[in-house]
Amino acid sequence: MEPFQRYDEVEIGDVYPTAPLAFEVSAAVVDGFLVATGDDTGLYAGADDNRRAPSMVASVYLIDLLMARRSPPGGIHAKQAIRFHRPLAVGETLEIQARVVDKYVRKERPYVVSDFEARGSDGGLAASGRITSIWGRDL
Incomplete structure (x- = not known):
């Protein structure tokens, strides 16, 4: 687990984590996401090798x-905005990183604003967004 980071150590342009x-x-x-959200429409059913996933699944990893x-x-997660750029597929791997x-x-109160991207195995942008956090009090 990473140590706490002091507000004065956070710099604009910092990328985290170092490796996506x-x-x-x-x-x-x-399946767990569909149960948790009560989605029983059948839109995301099918064989796993050709099955789509709700784009909102990308937000689970935030x-x-x-x-x-x-x-x-x-610290407080103050707000977020997410844009979905393409459908997700069951079995694909997403890589997520922020700046x-x-x-x-x-x-x-100290605030930190970060933009993030989630990219698929092919490098294509799957989701992006912005997270605003109120930083916890420095120890």
Whole structure:
């Protein structure tokens, strides 16, 4: 587990993690996602070798991305925006990485803004977005 990072150590342009996180969009992940969201439409049924996955599955991996750059205790996930660029397929691997694009203080609270990208095995962009976090208090 990465150590906590102080706010004054965070720099615009920082990329995290150094090597992208990789996740397989497995049938089990898709099935669990469909159960959790109550999606029983059948749109994502079929043989795994030709099965699509809900694009929103890419957002499941944001927690691990946020943990790769650890704020001290008390941090708050303030907001996020996600864009989906293409359908996902069961069995493909996504690589996710982020870059700090802004940091500022508002109402005496430090904020960090990061843009992220999730790319498929072919390097094509599957999802992208922006995450705004209120940084935890430095220890």
